[in-house]
Amino acid sequence: MVLPITSKVNSKGHLEIGGCDAVELVKEHGTPLFVMDEETIRGQCRAYMGAFAGKTDDFEVIYASKAFISVAMCRLVQEEGLSLDVMSGGELYTAIKAGFPVAKAFFHGNNKTPAELNLALEHGVGRIVVDGFHELELLDKIAAEKGMSQDILLRITPGIKPQTHNFIQTGQLDSKFGFGLQDGLAMSAVKKALTLGNINLKGIHAHIGSQIFELGSFAKAIEIIMGFVRDIKEETGFVVGELNTGGGLGIKYKAVDEPSTIEEYASVIVDGVKEQAAHFGIPVPRIMVEPGRSIVANAGITLYTVGTIKDIPGIRTYVSVDGGMSDNLRPMLYGAVYEALLANRVDDEAHALVTVAGKHCESGDILVRDTMLPYPKAGDILCTPATGAYGYMMANNYNRQPRPPVVMVKAGSARVIVRGETLDDLVRLDTGLQ
Numbered sequence: 001m002v003l004p005i006t007s008k009v010n011s012k013g014h015l016e017i018g019g020c021d022a023v024e025l026v027k028e029h030g031t032p033l034f035v036m037d038e039e040t041i042r043g044q045c046r047a048y049m050g051a052f053a054g055k056t057d058d059f060e061v062i063y064a065s066k067a068f069i070s071v072a073m074c075r076l077v078q079e080e081g082l083s084l085d086v087m088s089g090g091e092l093y094t095a096i097k098a099g100f101p102v103a104k105a106f107f108h109g110n111n112k113t114p115a116e117l118n119l120a121l122e123h124g125v126g127r128i129v130v131d132g133f134h135e136l137e138l139l140d141k142i143a144a145e146k147g148m149s150q151d152i153l154l155r156i157t158p159g160i161k162p163q164t165h166n167f168i169q170t171g172q173l174d175s176k177f178g179f180g181l182q183d184g185l186a187m188s189a190v191k192k193a194l195t196l197g198n199i200n201l202k203g204i205h206a207h208i209g210s211q212i213f214e215l216g217s218f219a220k221a222i223e224i225i226m227g228f229v230r231d232i233k234e235e236t237g238f239v240v241g242e243l244n245t246g247g248g249l250g251i252k253y254k255a256v257d258e259p260s261t262i263e264e265y266a267s268v269i270v271d272g273v274k275e276q277a278a279h280f281g282i283p284v285p286r287i288m289v290e291p292g293r294s295i296v297a298n299a300g301i302t303l304y305t306v307g308t309i310k311d312i313p314g315i316r317t318y319v320s321v322d323g324g325m326s327d328n329l330r331p332m333l334y335g336a337v338y339e340a341l342l343a344n345r346v347d348d349e350a351h352a353l354v355t356v357a358g359k360h361c362e363s364g365d366i367l368v369r370d371t372m373l374p375y376p377k378a379g380d381i382l383c384t385p386a387t388g389a390y391g392y393m394m395a396n397n398y399n400r401q402p403r404p405p406v407v408m409v410k411a412g413s414a415r416v417i418v419r420g421e422t423l424d425d426l427v428r429l430d431t432g433l434q
């Protein structure tokens, strides 16, 4: 699956998603346009819930909202019975506004501010995932001021490097995130947390990275973490009741990608934890996972209108679209590779080798390098699949480009779940307006 599960080509040769013709969506909402397929998102949520329920009674699937969050998305996640992971006061605020039960929220981040921690405690966030000693003390102090005790997990870095882009590896010792295992800081953090009066240590968290294809990395991390859980019990007597193994399951951005399935992933996680618990003679903790990308990435597509086409004979044909790094930063940030198709003539033969460029004032603003398309013309609707995760969330206003709307499609109807910005929105924070 690269395109959403409801995708097909209709009788006009147009791409259709969630029963909606992409060309009609563009007529109504313009371009660039993010389209999210509700059935795909719900299907992925259910696949996760089903896969884990099939392996254990004691688990929690936590949607990592930084992949894509909006009020509508929070409601959908709540309906599907998942918990929510937030990384900032802004994500938390969105969940609060959506009426999401924040007792089922996990608050992450390597430098949560006092204001963010206050907001979290005031609204009764279920777990704070504490990332450093400064935060441990700060949180204890804030909880004391409020006369409460806050449940926490401690984020540790197990010291492994999964096969993925350097920028999205997070489990190595040399990381800004968490307490290192090898340098002994993780054990010190556990001991410290156990002495603090307004903190209630529930368990351990580790997130080793993102877009991981090799499930062996998760198995290896679990082996290391469960060894640590045993050490904690031996050194302090504390029994870890919750183990959050983070997110990171890879997805298919291109037809040739072969990520593991959610079922395979659930087996590796649950079997791994159970086997290691037996091996170390410790109880099996509640198992928590935090998928983000694999819930929403393939549910989303972006639609653009083709404009300028620059053919440099013998060198390259640049096909420029009306968005770019402002709505999809990943190609520039990580060299992420996407595919493209023409949504208004999907079946036409793809015989032109082109490079799809954005409209921004950066030569690096390239969305798709060297891809085969039917020879594009101005006015064609170009679609990049698999933009549902870390697309809209990284959208920005470079060159004062308004951020596009997001529509959610289902059974032939499309509803705007995030409005597009207007030119007035772009100046709304500027002072000096008449």
Ligand SMILES: *Cc1c(COP(=O)(O)O)cnc(C)c1O
Binding pocket: 064, 066, 067, 085, 108, 207, 209, 210, 211, 246, 247, 248, 249, 290, 291, 292, 293, 294
């Ligand atoms: C980003 C992140 C996730 C989600 O990762 P995906 O690769 O999108 O599944 C989960 N947990 C934490 C702590 C993260 O930072």
